Every structure is written in C-alpha cells, then in structure tokens.
Amino acid sequence: MEIVLPILTGFLYAVGFYFLLHRSFIKLIIGIIIFAHASNLFVFVAGGIMRGGSPFISEEAQVVSSQTADPLPQAMILTAIVIGLGIQAFAIVLLKRVYYVVQSSDLEKLNETDQPAHE
Amino acid sequence: MSDYIIVLPLLLPLVAAMVGLFFWKRLRVQWVVYLLGTLLSLSAAVWLLVLVKEQGIVTMRVGAFDAPFAITLVCDLLSALMLVVTNILAVFMAFYSLHDHSMQREHLKYGFFVFLLFLIFGINGGLLTGDIFNLYVWFEVMLLSSFALITLGGRREQLEGATKYVTINFVASALLLAAIGVTYGFTGSTNMAELSQMLKTGNASPLVEIAGIFFLVSLGIKSAIFPLFFWLPASYHTPSISVTSIIAGLLTKVGVYALIRVYVLVIPFEGEFLQNLLLVIAGFTMLTGVLGAVAQYEMRKLLSFHIISQIGYMIMGLAINTPLAIGGAIFFIIHNIIVKSNLFFVSGVLYRQDHTTRLKKLGGYYQNAPWLSVIFFISAFSLAGVPPLSGFWGKYYLALSGMQASFFVVIGISLFTGLLTLFSMTKIWRFVFLREKPEEEDTDRSGTVVKKPHPYGMYFSMGALCLLILWLSFFPDTVISLCQQAAEQLYERDVYINAVLKNSPYAEVD
Numbered sequence: 226m227e228i229v230l231p232i233l234t235g236f237l238y239a240v241g242f243y244f245l246l247h248r249s250f251i252k253l254i255i256g257i258i259i260f261a262h263a264s265n266l267f268v269f270v271a272g273g274i275m276r277g278g279s280p281f282i283s284e285e286a287q288v289v290s291s292q293t294a295d296p297l298p299q300a301m302i303l304t305a306i307v308i309g310l311g312i313q314a315f316a317i318v319l320l321k322r323v324y325y326v327v328q329s330s331d332l333e334k335l336n337e338t339d340q341p342a343h344e
Numbered sequence: 345m346s347d348y349i350i351v352l353p354l355l356l357p358l359v360a361a362m363v364g365l366f367f368w369k370r371l372r373v374q375w376v377v378y379l380l381g382t383l384l385s386l387s388a389a390v391w392l393l394v395l396v397k398e399q400g401i402v403t404m405r406v407g408a409f410d411a412p413f414a415i416t417l418v419c420d421l422l423s424a425l426m427l428v429v430t431n432i433l434a435v436f437m438a439f440y441s442l443h444d445h446s447m448q449r450e451h452l453k454y455g456f457f458v459f460l461l462f463l464i465f466g467i468n469g470g471l472l473t474g475d476i477f478n479l480y481v482w483f484e485v486m487l488l489s490s491f492a493l494i495t496l497g498g499r500r501e502q503l504e505g506a507t508k509y510v511t512i513n514f515v516a517s518a519l520l521l522a523a524i525g526v527t528y529g530f531t532g533s534t535n536m537a538e539l540s541q542m543l544k545t546g547n548a549s550p551l552v553e554i555a556g557i558f559f560l561v562s563l564g565i566k567s568a569i570f571p572l573f574f575w576l577p578a579s580y581h582t583p584s585i586s587v588t589s590i591i592a593g594l595l596t597k598v599g600v601y602a603l604i605r606v607y608v609l610v611i612p613f614e615g616e617f618l619q620n621l622l623l624v625i626a627g628f629t630m631l632t633g634v635l636g637a638v639a640q641y642e643m644r645k646l647l648s649f650h651i652i653s654q655i656g657y658m659i660m661g662l663a664i665n666t667p668l669a670i671g672g673a674i675f676f677i678i679h680n681i682i683v684k685s686n687l688f689f690v691s692g693v694l695y696r697q698d699h700t701t702r703l704k705k706l707g708g709y710y711q712n713a714p715w716l717s718v719i720f721f722i723s724a725f726s727l728a729g730v731p732p733l734s735g736f737w738g739k740y741y742l743a744l745s746g747m748q749a750s751f752f753v754v755i756g757i758s759l760f761t762g763l764l765t766l767f768s769m770t771k772i773w774r775f776v777f778l779r780e781k782p783e784e785e786d787t788d789r790s791g792t793v794v795k796k797p798h799p800y801g802m803y804f805s806m807g808a809l810c811l812l813i814l815w816l817s818f819f820p821d822t823v824i825s826l827c828q829q830a831a832e833q834l835y836e837r838d839v840y841i842n843a844v845l846k847n848s849p850y851a852e853v854d
Contacts, residue, residue, distance in 0.1 A: 268525035
C-alpha cells in the first residue's frame with residue numbers, strides 16, 4: 226500500500242493536468258475533479274498512513290498506549306472534499322452558462338477578454 | 345474577556361450576510377444591513393488595532409481546546425492593520441456601489457451586498473487565522489464569494505473571465521492543500537506558532553524547501569506573481585466596476601499577506617536559492633506588469649496590469665527579507681489597497697458618464713469634472729510614487745532596505761517601473777482629462793449640452809479615500825511606525841509563539 230498510493234497520486238495528478246490542458250469544457254470539468262482527488266489523496270499519503278490502529282483511547286488511560294492512525298489528515302481531507310464539491314458544482318453551472326452564451330464548448334473561443342483594446 | 349473581540353470581525357459580517365439573505369431582493373434593507381455590518385466590523389478592527397498596540401498579540405483558541413490542537417485566531421499588528429484597511433474599503437463600497445451603472449439594478453438586488461459581506465468575512469478570517477489549514481479554508485470562502493461576484497450579471501465577457509479565474513484558482517487551491525499536506529507530513533502540525541517553533545532551528549529536512557515552493561506556487565497564483573499572473577488581466581476587467589475595485593484592492597493583497605506570513609513566520613527562508621528566486625520573480629513581476637499596462641488603451645485593463653506590477657514591489661520587500669523591507673512592503677500593501685480601489689472608482693464614474701472605459705472614446709473631464717480630475721490626479725500620481733504622495737514612502741523604504749542589503753539590480757528595476765507607471769498614468773491623464781472629447785456631446789433638441797448629474801455617493805467614497813491617501817502622504821509617521829512595529833513583531837517569532845502556546849500543557853515554550 227505504501228508504494229501504491231504515491232504512484233496512484235502522481236498518476237491522478239498527471240491525468241488531471243492532462244485533462245485541464247484540453248480545450249473541451251467537459252474535459253475541463255473532469256480535469257478539475259481529478260485534480261482535486263489527487264490533492265486529497267496527496268494529503269492522505271503525506272500525513273502518513275497505517276493499517277488498523279483506530280485512534281481511540283480507553284476510558285482509564287490518559288494517553289494512547291499502542292500506535293494509532295492519525296485522524297487529522299482524514300479530517301482535513303473531509304473538509305477539502307466538501308469545499309471541492311462546492312467549487313466543482315459552481316464550475317459545472319458556470320460552464321453550462323458559458324455554453325449557452327457562447328454556443329460552443331471550445332475553450333479557444335473564450336479569448337475575447339484577452340484581446341488588447343486599441344480602438 | 346477582551347480576547348473575544350477577535351471574533352467580532354468574523355462574526356459581524358457573517359451575521360449581517362445571513363440577515364441580508366432573509367431580505368432577498370429588498371435592496372434598501374440589504375444596503376442598511378451591509379452598512380451596519382461593515383461599520384461595526386470596522387470599529388471592531390480599530391478596537392483590535394488599539395488593543396494589539398497596547399497589549400501585544402491577542403489570541404483566542406476556538407472551542408477552548410489547548411493550544412496546538414485548537415484552531416487559534418491570532419491578531420498581531422500586521423493582521424490588525426490589514427483588517428482596518430479592508431474594512432475601511434468595505435464601508436466605502438456601500439456608498440459607491442449603489443450608483444454604479446456598470447451593474448444593473450436587478451443584479452444589485454440579487455445578493456450583491458450579501459456576497460460582498462461573505463467576501464469580507466472570508467478576508468477577515470484569512471487575516472486572523474493562526475492555522476495553515478484554516479487559512480486554506482478561508483481562502484476558499486473568499487474565492488467562492490468572489491466567483492459569485494464576478495459572474496453576477498452573466499454577460500459574455502464576465503463568463504469568459506470567470507471561467508479562467510475559477511479554473512486557475514481551483515488549481516492554486518489544490519496546490520495549497522498539497523503544500524499543507526507536505527508540511528503536516530513532516531511536522532505533524534498545522535498550527536503556525538508550533539510550526540514556527542519546530543522550523544526555526546534551521547536544520548530542518550529538505551522537505552521544508554519543497555513545502556516552501558508549494559506555498560510559493562499556490563499563493564503566487566493567488567497573488568498574481570510573474571509567471572502565474574495571466575488569469576488576472578483576463579478576468580479582472582470583466583465584472584462590474586464595484587466588484588472589480590474591491591477584488592482588485594483586496595484579494596491579491598491577501599495572497600501577498602499569506603506569503604509574508606508563511607515566509608517570515610512559518611518557514612523562514614535561509615539560503616541564497618529562495619531569496620534569489622524571489623528577487624527574480626519580483627523584478628519580472630514589476631516589469632511585465634507595467635509593460636502590459638503601457639500597451640493597453642482600456643482603463644480597467646490598464647489598471648489590472650498595474651495590480652501585477654505593484655505586487656512585484658511587495659514581493660521585492662519579501663525577498664529582501666529584513667524588518668525594514670517587510671515594514672515597507674506592509675506600508676505599500678496598505679497604500680496600494682486604497683489607491684488602486686480609488687482608481688477603479690474613478691473609472692466607474694467615467695463609465696457612468698460615457699458608458700465606456702476605452703481611453704480613446706473619453707475626454708474633456710478636466711473641464712467638466714474638476715474634482716474628479718483632482719481625485720484621479722492624486723491617486724494616479726500616488727500610485728506612480730511621485731513624492732510626497734504615499735506611494736513614494738512605500739517605495740522609499742523598499743529601496744532603502746534594498747540598498748542596505750545591496751540588491752541594486754532589483755532597486756533599479758523598481759525605479760524604472762515607477763517611471764513606466766508614471767508614463768501610463770499620464771496616458772490616462774492626457775486622453776481622459778486634458779484633451780477635448782472626441783465625439784459630439786449629448787445634446788437635447790434645443791442644442792444645449794445635457795449634463796448628467798455627478799453622483800454624490802460615488803464622490804463621497806472617492807473623496808474620503810482621497811483624503812486618506814493625502815493623510816498617508818503628508819502625515820505618514822503614524823502608519824509607517826505601525827508598519828515597522830508590525831514587521832519587527834513578525835521577526836520576533838518567540839513572542840508570537842509564546843502568545844499562542846502559553847499555558848498549553850502540550851507544548852514547551854522556551
């Protein structure tokens with residue numbers, strides 16, 4: 226597991242980035258979603274993973290006796306997932322509006338705001 | 345008990361925003377709620393500033409857990425200063441935006457003030473938090489409300505700009521999360537004070553530098569530094585002018601604030617590599633920003649490019665990395681928030697009069713609107729750093745600190761950038777104010793010129809900000825000494841660590 230997860234994270238980053246570089250709206254959304262997953266998984270792996278060892282302390286003990294998993298990265302990922310969900314929902318609605326207005330799903334068509342105004 | 349004041353700048357905008365949601369589509373009520381919320385939040389911020397000045401750093405542990413585990417709210421002088429400026433701008437927004445004709449009345453009704461309150465809430469939170477993961481969360485609060493504000497209105501260019509803005513900022517947030525992941529991975533903490541204590545010894549692992557680079561890239565995208573700024577000129581000129589002036593004034597500066605916080609307090613950078621990198625970035629950010637501005641003939645685009653070049657000055661202060669330089673950078677941030685927003689405010693009046701901000705279609709304002717000319721003149725020349733206006737003091741301290749550390753190249757670039765800034769400001773001055781209006785003026789049937797009334801609400805906001813600029817220019821002692829104290833406080837890491845971790849059974853404070 227220790228070796229699989231980092232590779233998977235890197236793979237997800239690569240796939241997410243690859244999709245972000247595409248011109249289609251749908252691929253942009255897919256890219257955003259996969260990129261978010263990659264980051265979440267990254268925090269999970271970087272926070273240190275271990276099998277078993279749930280972080281409960283028995284009532285008598287003051288400190289944890291055995292080695293336990295760290296719950297904080299998971300709590301952080303939960304927060305990040307929720308935030309990511311919000312932004313992804315916003316992005317999907319936004320791109321739908323863009324599609325209705327521009328009548329195209331090609332990102333190359335969205336270059337009007339980049340033209341310098343000489344007139 | 346007095347520590348609980350620190351929650352007020354968060355609580356007041358949040359409560360006001362929620363009250364505003366109950367009065368959906370009732371503009372008057374929302375406006376009053378907004379004004380009350382921001383005024384109260386401003387007074388809380390001023391109170392905090394006085395308190396921090398007298399007693400030192402104010403902290404509060406949310407939920408009263410012990411220190412490194414609870415999310416800590418920390419207010420030092422830097423946070424307090426930024427809070428005050430943010431909320432001043434928020435208050436004057438109330439008077440300005442009602443008369444902004446680049447935004448239709450319906451859109452004003454559909455939650456403009458509510459989103460603005462959420463934005464202020466996010467910014468205040470980002471300034472007050474003492475926890476890097478919490479900082480990420482506040483950034484997201486800010487971003488989501490700014491997404492809503494930028495798309496409010498739904499015109500084509502707004503949607504185009506928003507697409508770029510949303511995508512790049514999402515990637516930046518994901519990278520910020522990764523930065524926090526790395527930091528947590530090798531320290532096991534997200535509390536800034538505890539991190540600072542762990543990392544101040546200097547013999548930390550090479551992972552520290554990796555985390556530093558992650559922070560630089562993610563916060564760099566948010567604050568629009570050199571290779572990462574292309575989203576800004578593509579999106580900032582598209583929304584209504586009220587929205588542009590508040591996000592242009594505040595959002596990128598919060599990014600710079602976070603960079604200062606991370607690089608001075610949490611991961612103090614030693615060694616040539618990062619310093620040289622930051623210096624190069626600062627130079628290029630200044631130059632490319634101002635060169636982009638010189639090429640533009642649309643006032644809002646021109647000002648958007650100037651945001652980038654001004655960010656370069658702040659990064660220069662960070663790169664020089666002495667208390668004097670950071671103090672100069674803080675003063676520069678404060679000056680820039682006010683000046684930049686005021687310049688966008690001026691472009692809003694132009695839009696109201698002529699329904700365009702293209703320089704070649706405007707003209708004759710020196711004759712028709714002398715007070716507007718005065719306001720623009722003061723703001724523009726302050727931005728360019730002409731002595732004795734406020735921009736000069738910021739640049740003076742930055743250059744002085746650069747001299748002391750003998751970074752002559754970057755000082756040269758900064759002075760050259762100042763010249764080019766002056767050039768592009770005189771371009772606006774010449775086109776919009778000095779020359780005659782290129783087209784015939786609007787006339788009614790009898791042939792007399794129709795003069796549109798100048799909106800007093802807009803002038804009130806601009807005049808007040810202008811007075812503030814003049815105060816910063818001619819009586820800069822108070823603010824400069826506050827900025828220097830703030831910078832020195834940043835470098836006294838032990839004071840910060842002590843303030844946060846005192847009485848904590850889980851942390852050892854030396």
